Structures are given as C-alpha cells and as structure tokens.
Amino acid sequence: MSGAAPQGRLIAVVGPSGVGKDSVMDALVARHPALGHVRRAVTRSAEAGGETIESLTPAAFEEARADGAFVLDWQAHGLSYGIPATECAPLAEGRDLLVNLSRGVLAEASARFPSLIVLSLTARTDVLARRLAARGRESRAEIAERLSRWMPTDAGAAPVLTIDNSGDLDATVASILAALYPASSFGTGRLQPHRFETDPK
Numbered sequence: 607m608s609g610a611a612p613q614g615r616l617i618a619v620v621g622p623s624g625v626g627k628d629s630v631m632d633a634l635v636a637r638h639p640a641l642g643h644v645r646r647a648v649t650r651s652a653e654a655g656g657e658t659i660e661s662l663t664p665a666a667f668e669e670a671r672a673d674g675a676f677v678l679d680w681q682a683h684g685l686s687y688g689i690p691a692t693e694c695a696p697l698a699e700g701r702d703l704l705v706n707l708s709r710g711v712l713a714e715a716s717a718r719f720p721s722l723i724v725l726s727l728t729a730r731t732d733v734l735a736r737r738l739a740a741r742g743r744e745s746r747a748e749i750a751e752r753l754s755r756w757m758p759t760d761a762g763a764a765p766v767l768t769i770d771n772s773g774d775l776d777a778t779v780a781s782i783l784a785a786l787y788p789a790s791s792f793g794t795g796r797l798q799p800h801r802f803e804t805d806p807k
C-alpha cells in the first residue's frame with residue numbers, strides 16, 4: 607500500500623461581481639465531479655438565491671468566528687463571509703477544492719494553504735452589468751455598488767491563472783480543466799499531484 611494521499615489543492619475562484627465565479631465553479635464540478643466545492647457561511651438569507659450557503663445571522667456568524675470556526679473570513683457588500691474549517695477537511699484526503707474568495711484575502715490564504723492556486727476570472731464591464739441585472743439577486747443600487755468595486759489581486763506566493771469569461775461558459779470551463787488537469791490525468795477520474803503550469807516556483 608502507498609502512504610498518505612498528497613494534500614489536495616485549494617483553488618480560489620476570484621473576480622468582480624457578475625464575472626461568473628459561481629457559474630464556473632458549478633460547471634467545473636459538473637464536468638469533473640472529483641472536484642469538491644466549499645460551502646461558505648454568509649450573513650445572507652438562503653432565500654436570496656445563488657450559491658448554496660450556510661446562512662447565518664450576524665450574531666451567529668460572530669459567535670462562530672470567535673470560536674475559531676473559520677479558516678478565513680472577510681466583509682464585503684455589507685455581508686460577512688466565512689470559510690468553515692470543516693469544509694476544507696477533504697484537502698487532507700488529496701481532494702482538490704474550489705472556493706469562492708475575496709481578492710482581499712488571497713495573500714492570507716496563500717500563507718495558510720501552501721497548495722493554493724488562484725483562478726482569476728475577468729469579463730468586460732458591459733458584460734458584468736448585463737449579467738448582474740439578469741441574475742436579479744441584487745437591487746439596482748447594490749448592482750451599482752458591485753460594479754464600482756475594484757480590488758487588487760495580490761495572491762502572495764500562489765500561482766495565478768487568469769481566464770476571460772466574457773464569452774462561452776463551456777469554453778471557459780474547458781480552458782480551466784486543461785490547465786488544472788493536463789491530459790495525462792484529466793478524464794481518468796483520478797486526482798494526481800501536478801505542478802501548475804503558471805507556477806512561478
């Protein structure tokens with residue numbers, strides 16, 4: 607028998623509101639089910655739609671944070687977001703995990719997770735505006751606030767893969783999977799340790 611499985615890679619999906627983070631993560635898992643998907647804790651009503659979250663009241667979020675339940679947490683759009691430590695457990699079994707992070711916590715995430723890979727999604731501004739309006743989860747004022755938000759992508763030591771998702775979702779997903787799982791293992795259902803092609807180290 608071989609020894610312990612190598613640590614899985616934490617794949618942080620980042621980018622501006624409406625760029626397609628949730629859609630891309632869902633499509634990646636649908637195409638490559640061995641990939642896991644971290645469920646975030648958010649102080650947003652579960653009825654708001656969109657990603658599946660652990661919906662917490664602000665008080666419950668604060669209590670969980672104080673108890674050390676989150677490996678990362680941040681605030682944005684008037685909401686609190688946390689990554690529950692329990693959701694990251696499959697990394698120890700060698701499973702790669704997708705997680706939707708703020709660009710503002712990438713350096714901290716990179717220090718905490720040496721296996722971190724950053725998947726930075728981009729799209730044209732007119733495309734973002736159209737998509738947010740069509741998504742219908744936020745009010746017009748909230749959409750304007752999201753469109754005006756700019757954040758640098760400081761990924762610390764982590765490699766960054768930048769992908770334009772202005773076009774077809776299937777094409778985006780194919781590009782990402784080709785980068786994450788070079789032909790030697792993609793499609794076999796096995797997750798093998800690969801050096802990431804943009805890894806600067």
Ligand SMILES: Nc1ncnc2c1ncn2[C@@H]1O[C@H](COP(=O)(O)OP(=O)(O)O)[C@@H](O)[C@H]1O
Pocket residue numbers: 621622623624625626627628629630656737738740741771772773774775776778
């Ligand atoms: N490549 C794409 N082509 C067309 N529509 C897309 C694409 N990617 C995402 N969308 C749509 O854009 C909207 C915003 O996508 P979403 O995944 O919620 O973005 P984010 O999580 O980054 O805010 C959704 O309605 C989604 O269906």
Ligand SMILES: O=P(O)(O)OC[C@H]1O[C@H](OP(=O)(O)OP(=O)(O)O)[C@H](O)[C@@H]1O
Pocket residue numbers: 620621622623624627682683687706707708709710752755757
């Ligand atoms: O600091 P930033 O990189 O700008 O990100 C701020 C927050 O915005 C996104 O949240 P959420 O998924 O609630 O919003 P979105 O779907 O509109 O992107 C992202 O996941 C972060 O939690």
